[in-house]
Amino acid sequence: MISLPSPNSPKSTAKDSESLARPSKKTKIIEAALDIFLHRGYAMTSMDAIACRAAVSKSTLYAHFSNKRAIFGAVVSLGVAPFAGGLSIPERIDDLRLCLKNLANSYCAMICTPDSLAMYRVVLAESPKQPEIGSIFYNAGIADARRSITNLFRSLSHRDLLYFQSDDEPEIASDLFLSMLAGAQHQPALFGMNTQKPGLAKRIEMAVDLLICRFGRKGH
């Protein structure tokens, strides 16, 4: 279950004054909506169902959000929060291969939880109709991981652990690296295929292999 950042978050923006009132109903609404949206999809989630689970009436929903889309937007905005910065980049790196493997493992684990997969599906299905939602999710969730890895690669390049020929190569390399990890595990899981657990370790190993073989300085 995705846990929202803080039930009584200050949020410190000017326009919302009611969020100062502690564990507000607004938060309860968003939590309820998150749960139902993930399980049933956008269209199959009714305002009645959200109100029922949040233990408020439908009018209260409309007192806090102008419509269903607004609730969904709030759900996505808060739901992606755990993913932004979800990859913990180690500060000290002794063994490059081990470091990348650990990173790969935690990345795969992060994007393959049932909630992550459900969120991915729901946002993707709605993104043609609500492009800004897709943009929020992509930038906060997916692109953020890529930026982290890109920074790591640049750092490794400065320390002569990786070698890149041009300035845009670290970004492309991180993109390819994360893509390899996602493709091996994420995509089958999205479609509900058996997740071929036995192969995961070897796939990760090989993805790291390809990366080091191409960008590693000396025979690591």
Next chain:
Amino acid sequence: MISLPSPNSPKSTAKDSESLARPSKKTKIIEAALDIFLHRGYAMTSMDAIACRAAVSKSTLYAHFSNKRAIFGAVVSLGVAPFAGGLSIPERIDDLRLCLKNLANSYCAMICTPDSLAMYRVVLAESPKQPEIGSIFYNAGIADARRSITNLFRSLSHRDLLYFQSDDEPEIASDLFLSMLAGAQHQPALFGMNTQKPGLAKRIEMAVDLLICRFGRKGH
């Protein structure tokens, strides 16, 4: 626009006898449904809309399909047909790098058409509720491409153009290869992000680079 395999396909299964009646209304229904499902998603597609576009009445829909899900199943089953075997593997290979680049380009082009992306979104959104639909799409569309590439890699291995250490490596390698191609282009396109056209060529080049660097026999 995805074109269905054959308007008057024999289909040669025992149970459906009405499909012998040439360019049947059934086909018109499926074509109409395909178009609307892709543009509006499953839930937002009404039986009225399908009937209207197919120029038949709603009763005719229910005469041919038991319900909405059945229509969707037929749409997906036929809609993935162009993707099965959609990758044309060259028979003679002179330049390995060029061959892989061409393959990569045609793969990216195939999976990034608006209809491909829309189909991917719709099927993915429905797959939790209709697992067999996700299975059909995944196996016919995604896994099929991987099988083609795996066979190619095995063939290249026998001809000493690629080198693999164990028997399962060609499959993993093809998986990683296709994942790199998809991630660079497919995923941003799915979420409606600007498709960063300029970078595509370089990304493909680099994906091929990684593959050859790791599995190529000698310095290609």
Next chain:
DNA sequence: GTCTATATACGGATAGAC
């Protein structure tokens, strides 16, 4: 098989009292 007309239910959003 195909049509028109309809049964039945549910969804998003609002009105008005408190």
Next chain:
DNA sequence: GTCTATCCGTATATAGAC
């Protein structure tokens, strides 16, 4: 801000004539 009750559109599916 929160509730109960309701408006109104639309959706899936069916009935019955031809």
